[in-house]
Amino acid sequence: MKALAAVVVVLLVVPAVLPEKHLAVFILLVLAAIVVAGLSLLMGYAGQVSLGQASFYAIGAYTAGLLSTHGTAPVLGLLAAPLVAATAAFLIGLPLLRLRGHALAFATLAMQLILLSLLSKGDWAGGAIGLQGIPRLSVGGFEFREDVEYAYLAVAALAVTLVVTRHLIDSRAGRGLRALATSETAAGASGVPVGRYRLAVFALSAAMAGLAGGIYCYYLGYLGPASFPVLLSIEFVVMAVVGGLGTIVGPVVGAAAITVLVQVLTNIGTRPGMPEYAPSVLSYAVYALLLVLVVLFLPRGIVPAIDRLRPRPKVAAK
Template sequence: MRLAVAAVAALVLPLLLPERHLATFVLLTLAAAVTVGVSLLMGYAGQVSLGQASFSAIGAYTAGLLAVHGVPPVPALLAAPIVAAVAAVLIGFPLLRLRGHHLAFATLAVQLILLSLLAQAEWAGGAIGLQGIPRFSVGDFSLREDIGYAYLALLVLGIALLVSRNVVSSRPGRGLRAAATSEIAAAASGVPVGGYRLVVFALSASFAGLAGGVYAFYLGYLAPGSFPVLLSIEYVVMAVVGGLGTLAGPVVGAVLIVVLVQVLNTLGTMPGMPDYAPSVLSYAVYALLLVGCVLFLPRGVVPALRAVADRGVARRTGAG
């Protein structure tokens, strides 16, 4: 019932939002789709990635380059998650042998290398960027208004949530949860920990690649600066704040962070504020949110709200 209500609310919301807020809604929804993969990777597979934006970049450039060179938008968009997943398998095969902060730094290094390569690659537009990406279209129908991209972004988020839900409830999902708790015990029970983690790594990359593909068609322009390291950190903060190992957590975390960033950007650009105010405020808020979550909401917002609701139900049941 709650899932149906949430789905209806998500479908109605773009119709109620003012035109000036639809762009924020599109970017927020795409960020939530990427964060679903981060939550799946960190919460269930127990792996930390600080380079998730690199897979968004791979998906975006895949879709953008194919579209610029005459490939229809639909197959170009479908290629984005596939190429991102293949890249994740090639990268993850050696990197997933690492653990903890070693893996986090390795994924961060991958993103830095990718951004450097894109900045030097003339075929990808170099530092100037890839221009002339057409609008997304299906046959003669073309998406030219923000509300159309809002529903396309919602479709991407819905796919990410549905696939993640099926994975979590499957036998591999149970094996991943066991591995996140104790890798040695899971391996002793016959769980192919390495194989499962590689699959989840590729799956989370495919979510990021698909979101990146929609992002490319929405903006019509790509540059290496569109996928900074800070963006990968944002995804991790969204997942942690919302609640790792949950499906609602990434959505809640994305809403909180994106809305907060918009508010801070508005404050930072007010008359009298220095030019560096928006970036400084953003870094400070990420730090404060992480510290606050670790101290007061170690499991995230969604698990905390569920715990409060469960206590309320228990009290009413006991009183009855």
């Protein structure tokens, strides 16, 4: 709990001291951490692999955007974003979660490809041009306009997400999830409702991604299918693995490490003389290299590795 409190305090201080030109990167970093928190819960505790988490990020964003552009109050659009994403995950998960392992991973990837096709072809979503004219988020009489305001909103959403995750893991349901990740057969034999738990955590992780998507929608004021590429889902998986699956603060550490790295690679790839495809190629190469290095040297991620280095209190001999 101390580590969680320390992370939240640091994130609250950063927007106040960070130069304004870097606030956009910070906001995207925090939103990514929210998505990865749900993915870490899904993969680290429930043992399910998803390569389509950006789908629910997109569903939350488009839910908020479509509602707001059709006259609904933005705050209601933001509240609807996680609910619609969770409902979509529940309906999709009913048939999808019958699959296991790589079959489930490929199925979630296919889900995102289908969603991107629907968004790019559907006039109701703005098509390939995208959804424009999304109003700023407003709560009561206060309207979020400045980047620093969205930064604090994103940090507040992340804090809620991490607290919910912590309380879930410490609960009886959390113990059931850990048993499920170890062995579904053994968990089922111990009385854990495996199917119901798998579906519930799938919907919860989608709700977290939907919440981040809603904030993303109002922050940018524009949505397009290109905002949610397949590479983004891979990026979320890499963040979860690098930070440490099944940890509370791992998503924040992983999101920070990968977001900063991507920013550096983008700056390198966009220098004069570099080909147009350089940023994408660099990203794919570094993601692959990072996964290999983490699997070889930090198989449980950064946070568990740091935790192992901490001195343990000695137990006095009797």
